[in-house]
Amino acid sequence: MIYRVFILRFNLRIFTSFILILTLFSCQDKLEIFEIQRLPVFSYSLDSLNKETTDDINFYQGKTTIYEYDDGNSEVYKRYLFEAKGKTTKGNDVIINIELDIMPDGDFIGIYNPVYKFNTGGIHSFSFLENLNKETSKSYSLDNSVTSNTYLRIKRQNTSEFLILGDFFAVLQNDKDPSDKIVLSEGIFNDIYYKLN
Amino acid sequence: MKALFITFVLVLFVLTCSAQEKDTIVATDVIIQVDGEIVYGIIEEVNKEEVKYRNNLLPHEPLITLPRSLVYIISYSNNTTQIITPTFGKRKIRKTAFDENKLEDNDYEDDEENNLKYNLAHGSIKVGLGLTEDFSRIKGIEEFEKEEAFPLIHVDYQIKINRLFIAGASLGYGSNRYTYSSFSEYDQIDIYQEVNETLYSLGAFARYNIMSGFVRPYALLGLNFNYTVADNTGTIFFIDESKKVSTNTSIKGFKALLLARAGVDFHIGKKFGLYTDIGLGNSLVQLGVKFMLK
Numbered sequence: 001m002i003y004r005v006f007i008l009r010f011n012l013r014i015f016t017s018f019i020l021i022l023t024l025f026s027c028q029d030k031l032e033i034f035e036i037q038r039l040p041v042f043s044y045s046l047d048s049l050n051k052e053t054t055d056d057i058n059f060y061q062g063k064t065t066i067y068e069y070d071d072g073n074s075e076v077y078k079r080y081l082f083e084a085k086g087k088t089t090k091g092n093d094v095i096i097n098i099e100l101d102i103m104p105d106g107d108f109i110g111i112y113n114p115v116y117k118f119n120t121g122g123i124h125s126f127s128f129l130e131n132l133n134k135e136t137s138k139s140y141s142l143d144n145s146v147t148s149n150t151y152l153r154i155k156r157q158n159t160s161e162f163l164i165l166g167d168f169f170a171v172l173q174n175d176k177d178p179s180d181k182i183v184l185s186e187g188i189f190n191d192i193y194y195k196l197n
Numbered sequence: 198m199k200a201l202f203i204t205f206v207l208v209l210f211v212l213t214c215s216a217q218e219k220d221t222i223v224a225t226d227v228i229i230q231v232d233g234e235i236v237y238g239i240i241e242e243v244n245k246e247e248v249k250y251r252n253n254l255l256p257h258e259p260l261i262t263l264p265r266s267l268v269y270i271i272s273y274s275n276n277t278t279q280i281i282t283p284t285f286g287k288r289k290i291r292k293t294a295f296d297e298n299k300l301e302d303n304d305y306e307d308d309e310e311n312n313l314k315y316n317l318a319h320g321s322i323k324v325g326l327g328l329t330e331d332f333s334r335i336k337g338i339e340e341f342e343k344e345e346a347f348p349l350i351h352v353d354y355q356i357k358i359n360r361l362f363i364a365g366a367s368l369g370y371g372s373n374r375y376t377y378s379s380f381s382e383y384d385q386i387d388i389y390q391e392v393n394e395t396l397y398s399l400g401a402f403a404r405y406n407i408m409s410g411f412v413r414p415y416a417l418l419g420l421n422f423n424y425t426v427a428d429n430t431g432t433i434f435f436i437d438e439s440k441k442v443s444t445n446t447s448i449k450g451f452k453a454l455l456l457a458r459a460g461v462d463f464h465i466g467k468k469f470g471l472y473t474d475i476g477l478g479n480s481l482v483q484l485g486v487k488f489m490l491k
Binding site for chain 1: 335336337338377381382383384385386388390392427429431433444446448
């Protein structure tokens with residue numbers, strides 16, 4: 001009888017332990033679901049040599065608004081600022097500033113040139129600043145002689161997530177020495193978050 | 198003279214009626230059983246083993262026999278009492294009195310057999326459907342659409358422990374199908390995913406019957422162990438690059454789940470009934486049939 005009680009208690013302990021283990025270690029893996037992850041990228045080739053990339057990018061609406069001549073209520077363009085900061089493969093600090101004048105309807109898609117198109121807008125300025133605040137600093141701006149080649153295209157816009165993507169090409173000249181030119185080719189920007197005022 | 202005669206007849210009539218009414222008042226003894234049940238009748242015999250009484254409410258007044266062990270006290274109509282089995286506050290299991298005139302025992306709950314072997318073989322089978330498809334425990338598919346599902350089917354086997362308590366085990370099966378389709382014009386990506394989930398469950402529970410009869414409300418408490426297999430197939434089509442990527446993953450896992458439900462059995466026949474219940478478990482509401490093996 002004592003032996004039976006012992007066996008019963010022992011079995012009960014095993015059963016209780018089994019239940020506890022099952023309860024405590026209940027597990028169910030999370031199913032792998034496709035998700036699109038946003039990764040802001042701004043890249044270009046400098047003089048067709050090195051591929052430069054940065055992820056420190058800002059695109060936001062500036063304070064400037066362009067109004068129709070003699071009509072202070074009719075907005076023609078809103079000015080947006082595109083800033084990309086990073087280091088080149090040579091280790092130089094670089095800041096690229098692009099000012100875009102865009103139609104005020106909120107639709108950014110279009111090709112922007114230094115030569116404005118009335119229904120789209122244009123590139124107000126494009127500057128490439130190297131080693132700013134250093135002795136070796138250089139600044140480049142739009143080369144007015146070949147402005148037709150410079151463009152920035154916003155290919156797609158995601159209005160729900162406030163994202164844009166596109167490409168660009170620019171020929172710039174040194175502000176102090178116009179014969180010193182640089183070419184930013186194969187320029188790509190992707191998943192750039194934009195801020196509206 | 199005539200008036201005197203009529204008065205006499207009336208008085209005689211009233212007296213006769215009173216006498217008849219008095220005859221219908223029958224002295225009744227009260228039997229209090231050890232489980233608290235009170236029975237009214239006329240005690241015929243109290244011997245060393247049994248208490249015999251007649252139920253004076255029935256027309257044929259059959260002789261009913263109760264074991265002494267089930268009778269706590271008898272309160273006789275002459276205002277005397279007799280303690281038959283002292284209980285000292287400890288209730289004993291109710292055992293139905295043997296009724297000589299009762300030819301058929303037609304109630305499952307009144308079955309005198311309380312031994313485990315008998316009850317194991319004479320339990321009841323419940324087959325039910327989960328009406329709300331609430332059994333899925335897969336995470337991360339909140340945005341998926343549920344397209345079609347095999348409703349959760351449960352098969353329970355219940356055995357009587359005593360008059361009010363029932364123990365049971367349950368098996369369950371169900372499946373779900375989820376799909377997700379999305380096209381992003383901005384990303385130029387077309388995504389399609391399909392998840393097929395199959396659930397197997399094994400559970401054990403204890404059930405408490407609140408009352409007996411045609412309608413039997415109950416509450417049950419237990420534990421379910423769910424084993425889930427989910428297959429996930431998906432394709433991503435990168436439109437810009439005309440490239441398609443396919444994936445196929447599978448997960449398996451188990452989860453313990455508390456079972457706490459309240460419901461009602463409707464005993465339509467001796468061997469058949471319907472039931473419905475609601476509460477925690479794999480499905481919110483269950484509806485099904487019940488078969489009694491007896």
